[in-house]
Amino acid sequence: MPKLLQINPVIRRNTSTGKIMQEIGELVTSRGWESWVAYSRGRDGVPGPESASALKGSKLLPVGSRLSVALHGLETRLLDRHGLGSRIATKRFVKAIKRLDPDVIHIHNIHGYFLNYKILFRYLAECGKPVIWTVHDCWLYTGHCYHYSAAKCFKWKTGCKDCCQRREFPTSWFIDRSAANYRDKSESFNSIPKDKLTIVPVSEWMGNELKASFLGKCNIQVIHNGIDTDTFAPQDSAGIRSRYGIGDRKVILGLASIWMKEKGFDDFVELSSMLSEDEVIVMVGKMTEEQKRRLPEGIVTIGRTDNVQQLAALYSAAVAFVNPTWQDNYPTVNLEAMACGTPVITYRTGGSIEAVSEDTGFVVEQGDVRGLLECVRKIEERGKECFSGKCRERALKNFRKQDRYEDYMKLYDNCLKK
Known part of the structure; x- marks a missing residue:
C-alpha cells in the first residue's frame, strides 16, 4: 500500500490549504493509499475526536508545540530568520518521517513558525523520495515576503536585499536578513535532485514567476486550485x-x-x-x-x-x-x-x-x-x-475540485513509476 505524507501548518477545513490537504487525503485513501498529514501542533493543537474523525482516513503527524511556535515567532521578529527556527521540532519530525517511510512527500506550506527548512531539506535531498511542492504564495523564492506585486519589488529575480516589506508577514522588527535568507533558500530548495522534485504552482502566472527565480531549472507543473461546484451553484437570492x-x-x-x-x-x-x-x-x-x-x-x-x-x-x-x-x-x-x-x-x-x-x-x-x-x-x-x-x-x-485532485493523483502515480 503506497503512503502519502502531506505537510502544511494547518489542517482545519476552514483554511484553504488545510481543506485541500484533507480532500487530497480522502481521494488517495479511496484509491488504496495510506494518507498521513503533518501539521503544526502549536498552531492547530490536537484535534478532538470529532475533528479527527472528519479527516476520513488520513492519520495525523503533529509537529512541534506551542512553545516551539512561540520561540520561532520570536526568532522571526527579532532576527528575520523565518523558517530557520524549530530546530528540535524539525529533527524529531525527520525521525518520524524516517519511521513512516512514505512513498511520496507532498509539501503545501512550510512557513508558519513550525519547521526548519534547512534541516528538512537536508533530509529530503538525501532520502531519494519524490517530493511535490504546491506553491500557494511567493515566500519560497523571496528573501522575506510572501507576495511582492503590490510593492512592485522584483529583487527576487537577482537577489533580495534592503527589503521594503520587512514589516509585513513574516514581520521582522529590527533586522533585514533578506539577502542571507535568499541565499539560504536557494541553496536548500535546490538541493533536491531535479528528477525527485516537482514544483506545482497554482496559476500560470506563478509558474512563469518561478521560471524567472532561482528555482527556474526545476520541474514545474501547474495545477490550478478547484472548488466545490455542487455547493457553489446558482441559488435563489x-x-x-x-x-x-x-x-x-x-x-x-x-x-x-x-x-x-x-x-x-x-x-x-x-x-x-x-x-x-x-x-x-x-x-x-x-x-x-x-x-x-x-x-x-x-x-x-x-x-x-x-x-x-x-x-x-x-x-x-x-x-x-x-x-x-x-x-x-x-x-x-x-x-x-x-x-x-x-x-x-x-x-x-x-x-x-x-x-x-x-x-x-x-x-x-x-x-x-x-x-x-x-x-x-x-x-x-x-x-x-x-x-x-x-x-x-x-x-x-x-474548476471542479475533483478534477484538480485527480491531477495530483496522476502526478503521484507518475512519481512512483520513475
Whole structure:
C-alpha cells in the first residue's frame, strides 16, 4: 500500500490549504493509499475526536508545540530568520518521517513558525523520495515576503536585499536578513535532485514567476486550485436580499477574508461614489473599526463567514463579482462566483485574470475604478443572463475540485513509476 505524507501548518477545513490537504487525503485513501498529514501542533493543537474523525482516513503527524511556535515567532521578529527556527521540532519530525517511510512527500506550506527548512531539506535531498511542492504564495523564492506585486519589488529575480516589506508577514522588527535568507533558500530548495522534485504552482502566472527565480531549472507543473461546484451553484437570492435590506437593487459584490488596501478596499470606497440609486456594493469579509468608519453610507457590509450556502446565495444575488485585487496568485473567489453564474470583473493582477474569459467577465488595468464601473454597466445593459450560462459552463469544465485532485493523483502515480 503506497503512503502519502502531506505537510502544511494547518489542517482545519476552514483554511484553504488545510481543506485541500484533507480532500487530497480522502481521494488517495479511496484509491488504496495510506494518507498521513503533518501539521503544526502549536498552531492547530490536537484535534478532538470529532475533528479527527472528519479527516476520513488520513492519520495525523503533529509537529512541534506551542512553545516551539512561540520561540520561532520570536526568532522571526527579532532576527528575520523565518523558517530557520524549530530546530528540535524539525529533527524529531525527520525521525518520524524516517519511521513512516512514505512513498511520496507532498509539501503545501512550510512557513508558519513550525519547521526548519534547512534541516528538512537536508533530509529530503538525501532520502531519494519524490517530493511535490504546491506553491500557494511567493515566500519560497523571496528573501522575506510572501507576495511582492503590490510593492512592485522584483529583487527576487537577482537577489533580495534592503527589503521594503520587512514589516509585513513574516514581520521582522529590527533586522533585514533578506539577502542571507535568499541565499539560504536557494541553496536548500535546490538541493533536491531535479528528477525527485516537482514544483506545482497554482496559476500560470506563478509558474512563469518561478521560471524567472532561482528555482527556474526545476520541474514545474501547474495545477490550478478547484472548488466545490455542487455547493457553489446558482441559488435563489430572495432570502439573502431580504436579510440584508438589499431589495431590488443591483448588487456589486466584493469578498475578502480580511479587507486591506491590497484587496481593493480603497477602490470600493472610490467606486461607491459613482453608483446610481439602483446599485449597491456589498462587501463580505473582516474589517477593522477604522475601515468601517471610512466606509460611506450605502455600502452593505457582512462579516467574514464560513457559511458556504450563504456565500453561494450572495454570489447568485450579484449582477457582477468585482475583484479589484492588487496582488493575487489564483483567487478561488473568482471561480466560486462564476460557478454561481455571476460574471467576474478583476484588475489585471497576477493569476486573477486566468479564470476569466471574454464571455464570463472583464479585465481592467490596476487602479482603473471607473473602468470597473463601466464593465458593471455593460453587464447590466446586456443582462446578467447573457453571462450566467457561460460562467457555469466554464466552472464545470475547468474548476471542479475533483478534477484538480485527480491531477495530483496522476502526478503521484507518475512519481512512483520513475
